[in-house]
Amino acid sequence: MVRLSDLHPEEAAGMLAAAPRFGDIDHEATPWIDPPPLAESTICLVTSAALHRRDDVPFRFGDSGYRLIPDDINPDDLVQSQVSVNFDRTHYQRDMNVVLPIDRLHELHEAGEIGGVSAMHFSVQGASPNAKTFEASAADMANRMRELGVDAAMLAPV
Amino acid sequence: MISHYLQRNGISTTTISLIREHTEYTRQPRALWVPFPLGRPFGVADDPDFQRDVLHSALRLLETATEPTIEDYPHDAPDGGGDGVWSCSIQLPEPEVSDLEAALRSEVDLLTPWYEEARRRRGRTTVGISGAKPEEIDKVVSFIVAIAEGSGFKEIPASAQGPNWNHTFPMLVRFVVEDLRAFYQEAVTSQEGTKPPSQHDMHSWIFEKTALGQAIIQIGHQIAADDEQRLKMIRGLIIPEGFWKGGVSWGETPSGEERLSFIIRSRAYLAGEDA
Numbered sequence: 001m002v003r004l005s006d007l008h009p010e011e012a013a014g015m016l017a018a019a020p021r022f023g024d025i026d027h028e029a030t031p032w033i034d035p036p037p038l039a040e041s042t043i044c045l046v047t048s049a050a051l052h053r054r055d056d057v058p059f060r061f062g063d064s065g066y067r068l069i070p071d072d073i074n075p076d077d078l079v080q081s082q083v084s085v086n087f088d089r090t091h092y093q094r095d096m097n098v099v100l101p102i103d104r105l106h107e108l109h110e111a112g113e114i115g116g117v118s119a120m121h122f123s124v125q126g127a128s129p130n131a132k133t134f135e136a137s138a139a140d141m142a143n144r145m146r147e148l149g150v151d152a153a154m155l156a157p158v
Numbered sequence: 159m160i161s162h163y164l165q166r167n168g169i170s171t172t173t174i175s176l177i178r179e180h181t182e183y184t185r186q187p188r189a190l191w192v193p194f195p196l197g198r199p200f201g202v203a204d205d206p207d208f209q210r211d212v213l214h215s216a217l218r219l220l221e222t223a224t225e226p227t228i229e230d231y232p233h234d235a236p237d238g239g240g241d242g243v244w245s246c247s248i249q250l251p252e253p254e255v256s257d258l259e260a261a262l263r264s265e266v267d268l269l270t271p272w273y274e275e276a277r278r279r280r281g282r283t284t285v286g287i288s289g290a291k292p293e294e295i296d297k298v299v300s301f302i303v304a305i306a307e308g309s310g311f312k313e314i315p316a317s318a319q320g321p322n323w324n325h326t327f328p329m330l331v332r333f334v335v336e337d338l339r340a341f342y343q344e345a346v347t348s349q350e351g352t353k354p355p356s357q358h359d360m361h362s363w364i365f366e367k368t369a370l371g372q373a374i375i376q377i378g379h380q381i382a383a384d385d386e387q388r389l390k391m392i393r394g395l396i397i398p399e400g401f402w403k404g405g406v407s408w409g410e411t412p413s414g415e416e417r418l419s420f421i422i423r424s425r426a427y428l429a430g431e432d433a
Contacts, residue, residue: 007196008399010406015177017417027185027226030162035170038221046160054286058324058333062425076282081325083332085398087197088357093284093344095203104200104210113214124160130422131159138163145169152170152220154213155161155186156199157177 011086036115041151044118045069046141048126049092049099049158050082059125064133066141069121071102084127087158099158118150126157161186172219174199174212175228185226188219192231197357201235208236237354244355246346246363248272253369258376259303261369266299266338269345276348285340288333289324295341297321301334306376311389326430332395335374342370365401378402387412388424 007015035041050059052067058081059067069078075096080089091098105117122141124134145153161171165187172188175181176196181189192212194201200209215231223229250268254261277283277292285292288301297320304315311328325333342364347354355363365371374396381393382404390409397407411417426432 010399010408014408014417016179025159025162025184030165030187032187032225033165033168033170035220038217041220043217046164048160058287060429061329062422062429074282075280078282079284079287081287081333083329083395085395088195089197089284089340090343090347090355090357090360091198091203093340094280094347094354096282097206097209098198098200098203101200101209101213104206104213107206107210108214108217114217134160135163138160139167141160142164142167142169145164150169152172152217153161153164154216155171155173157174158197158199 007086014086035152038114039112040115042116042118042149043105043114044145044148044150044153045100045102045105045121046153046155047100047121047123047158048156049080049123050125050127051078051080051100051123053077054079061125062128062130062133063125064128064137065124066137067123068144069100069123071117071119071121073102082125082127082158092158099156105154115151116149118145118148120144120148122153159184170220172216172223174216178228181228187226188216188223189228190216190219190231191228194235195356198235202237203354205236208233237356244353244359244363246355246367247349247352248346250368253367253372255372258306258369258373259299262299262303262373263296265369266295266341269342270295272345272348273341276344279348283340283344285337285344287340288321288330288337290321290334290337292341294321295338298334298338298341302338302370302373302377305331305334305380306373308380311381311384311386311392328389328392329428329430331377332392335377335396338370339364339374342368361398361401365397375402378404378407388427391421391424391428 054077056067061083097103108114109117161173164171173186175189175191178191200212202208250265283292290298297318301318304317309315323330343360378393378397381389394408399407411420
């Protein structure tokens with residue numbers, strides 16, 4: 001069980017100090033969107049774990065861009081340029097699905113729970129000091145998602 | 159924030175939340191808060207049923223939520239977070255402080271068969287983020303020894319030439335350290351039939367029992383001796399809070415400055431764009 005109170009005090013303070021990086025959020029500007037029924041929806045993953053292919057340009061600190069991860073990626077081709085030392089990497093090192101559950105998505109598809117799995121997934125460097133810098137790249141990601149036939153995105157941090 | 163931006167561009171989103179306070183602040187459209195350690199959004203390695211249930215629970219919010227929602231996932235990770243129950247059964251020699259390089263190479267030699275076995279069984283390794291290939295781990299060791307012994311934070315040490323290092327100083331130091339740490343972690347978690355370590359178990363073992371931990375701490379001292387205040391952040395990226403005995407691992411924020419603005423001001427330097 002991990003809550004802020006379970007973290008080292010400096011680490012917890014850093015987490016709270018980081019909240020302003022999200023900036024003033026205009027909640028009215030975010031529309032509510034209901035996707036098609038789940039059993040008909042194509043899903044993509046968006047991870048902030050800074051995962052990318054070995055021969056991709058690594059994420060820089062504060063990088064606001066994204067990298068594409070093919071759905072059929074060889075797991076040996078995945079590396080991680082997330083900068084923080086304060087999260088558990090041991091489980092990810094044993095099994096990519098604890099961070100990027102591509103295999104689990106396919107099982108849900110085979111069971112008829114979701115309509116499809118996107119041919120591409122998306123990755124960003126989540127430890128950005130200013131989350132507003134993602135505005136442009138998120139718009140570009142959304143365009144690509146539409147081209148891929150994605151109905152909904154499953155976001156996961158580390 | 160990305161969920162807001164995606165929704166504004168027509169894509170529905172659902173999110174795993176690890177830090178509830180952040181999710182309460184950002185009020186994303188749909189979030190499943192999970193009581194798992196940072197770094198493990200889908201709970202636990204090698205447990206497909208559990209991972210699938212977490213994933214499905216987050217996806218179901220796409221059908222059930224009708225307004226911004228934070229739902230609490232009701233189950234802890236099956237290993238309970240896993241702290242404090244693991245001990246390394248690979249016997250490493252007592253680290254020899256007087257010859258850091260010999261001690262490190264001896265550890266790497268002992269861990270190599272375990273690392274290779276894990277890599278074959280899993281069909282993957284996460285070593286290589288610095289640009290060094292997994293088979294260039296000897297150059298990773300040379301790099302770390304040179305930095306620990308004072309070669310500075312501006313140039314590739316002569317002894318570590320060869321790999322196609324793909325980051326710039328000072329962040330390169332962070333990723334080289336991460337590669338050797340990943341090598342150690344993948345090796346010692348290859349043992350089947352033993353309860354896997356948590357990250358805290360892993361940090362405790364590395365910093366209390368290994369020459370790697372001593373080398374990282376020695377790099378921490380080299381950073382402390384450097385006049386560049388922004389370099390201290392690199393220490394916070396290689397030594398978790400609680401394992402640096404000289405104060406705050408991350409370094410003190412200059413007086414009168416907010417932590418966040420200091421980080422933003424230091425971004426270009428850390429990315430190697432402002433030497």
